[in-house]
Every structure is written in structure tokens, then in C-alpha cells.
Amino acid sequence: MAYQGFAQEYLGMPAVTRAYTTACVLTTAAVQLEFITPFQLYFNPDLIFRKFQIWRLITNFLFFGPLGFSFFFNMIFLYRYCRMLEEGSFRGRTADFVFMFLFGGFLMTLFGLFASLFFLGQAFTIMLVYVWSRRNPYIRMNFFGLLNFQAPFLPWVLMGFSLLLGNSIIIDLLGIAVGHIYYFLEDVFPNQPGGKKLLLTPSFLKMVFDTPEEDPNYNPLPEDRPEHQPRD
Numbered sequence: 001m002a003y004q005g006f007a008q009e010y011l012g013m014p015a016v017t018r019a020y021t022t023a024c025v026l027t028t029a030a031v032q033l034e035f036i037t038p039f040q041l042y043f044n045p046d047l048i049f050r051k052f053q054i055w056r057l058i059t060n061f062l063f064f065g066p067l068g069f070s071f072f073f074n075m076i077f078l079y080r081y082c083r084m085l086e087e088g089s090f091r092g093r094t095a096d097f098v099f100m101f102l103f104g105g106f107l108m109t110l111f112g113l114f115a116s117l118f119f120l121g122q123a124f125t126i127m128l129v130y131v132w133s134r135r136n137p138y139i140r141m142n143f144f145g146l147l148n149f150q151a152p153f154l155p156w157v158l159m160g161f162s163l164l165l166g167n168s169i170i171i172d173l174l175g176i177a178v179g180h181i182y183y184f185l186e187d188v189f190p191n192q193p194g195g196k197k198l199l200l201t202p203s204f205l206k207m208v209f210d211t212p213e214e215d216p217n218y219n220p221l222p223e224d225r226p227e228h229q230p231r232d
Contacts, residue, residue, distance in 0.1 A: 014086040016097050021079050024121065027062040028071060038063060042118040043109075057109060061121045070165075077158070078125045081132045089135050094209040099201040100131070100182060107178045117171065126175025127182070130155045134183045155179070 010018065030036045043060035047053045064074045090097040104127045108120045117123075133151040141149055143157050159172035182199070190197040 014083060014094075016094060016101070017079065017083040017086050020082060020101075021075065024062050024064060024075065024078065027059065028064060028067065031063065032067055038119075043112050043120065044118075045113050057105075060112075060119050061105060061124055063119055064121050065119075074122055074125055077129060078121075081125070081128045085128060085132050085135075088132070092210075095205040096201050098205055098209055099199070100186075103182060103199065104178050107181065108174060111174055111178075115170070117174070120171070120174075123171045123175035123178070126155055126158065126172050127179040129158065130176050130179025131183055134179075135187070 013021075027036075027041070031038060031041075041056065041059040041063045043056055044053075048056050064071050086094075086097055090100075104124060105120075108123055108127075111117070112120060133154045136151045139151040141147075141151055141154055141157075143149070143154075143161075147157060149157065155172070155176050159169050159176070162172050163169055185199050186197075189195040
């Protein structure tokens, strides 16, 4: 029964959230089982462009460290806010959601070229949290029963928590910065006087990820109706 419940919950996850969280968990499991090492995954521009180890552009977003508190903490936030975005403001807009992934990953990779950052998954999670928090500004949050605040403060609370744990906040700041750039270009600038939508999802992504909506007023020709189709 527990397995069936888990399988049902897993299959009920929206497609992008399921794919990304699964890839993160499987990557961490592969490292724990010593099938691969973090040295094969981390972001290294030299190895990417000179040795053509292109996979590092993706794998550095999939590894969140060894199993432990930090890993589970990141997975919970990744799953929760990725799913809420996909089922909320991106509902029925899978291609736009994938484009946000590509846009955010591209900006973080550009920054990674000039900074010594090896894994960008945590920054990506903060980006998702930031976009969700700005699109849900009136939701009240509670952090471990200690702090009560409104949603837009959540990324900053998480950054403060990282600081208390002795971690570098560069990754958090990067996630916040990229999240703000996306939010500004997508939600703020188009609504300003003289503004326009600059982030346009490529048509090929829409063809792949978005199923065309059926016109409720469409009336097929008699020969196209099911009852007129030839049967075997």
C-alpha cells in the first residue's frame, strides 16, 4: 500500500518537476554508490570547452552534495516550489516553464565562467523560490516555527539560514539575482509604459511541450466524424 501510494504521488507530479527531481536524486544516488564521482559532474569551463565534456553544463545543476541534511533540505524546497510554479502560474504552459529553466541555467552558467562555482543546483532552487515568492506576495510563511513573514522574504530568509550554517551566500545571491532578472523581464517590464515582452518562448519548445488546445466550436466535416471512419 505504501509503495502504491508513493507511485501514485510520483506519477501525479507534473512532468518537468518529476524529471528534474528524479535526475537530481538519481545523480546523488550514483555518487553515493560510487558509480560516478563529483569530479565528473562539477562545472569546469576548461574541461567543457577544451575537452568537450559538454555534460558538465547539465550535471552541475543535478548534484546537491552527499546524502545528509543539506541534500534533503534542498530537495524538499526544489520539489515544493518547482511543483507549485508548474501547477500554478505555469499551469498549461510547460514550454514557458522549460524556457525559464533554460534562461536561468544560461545566466548562471555565464556567471560561473567568471567565478569559482562548481555546482549551481542550489542557486537554481533559490531562483525557483524567488519567482514563486514574487508571484505570491500575500502568502504568509512560517520558517521552522521561528519566523513569520510574507512570501517575498523567503529567499532572503533562506540566505540567512545558509549564513548561519556557515555556507557561502554567493550561490544564494546568484539565485536571487537570476530570479529577479527573470521576474522583471517576464512580469514587470512588459507592464511598464513603453515596455514589451522580451522573453519569448521559442516555437519549437511549444511544439514539443504544449499540446494544442481544441476549439470547442470546431465542427468536423461529416467524413471526419468518428462514426464515418472505416473500421477494421
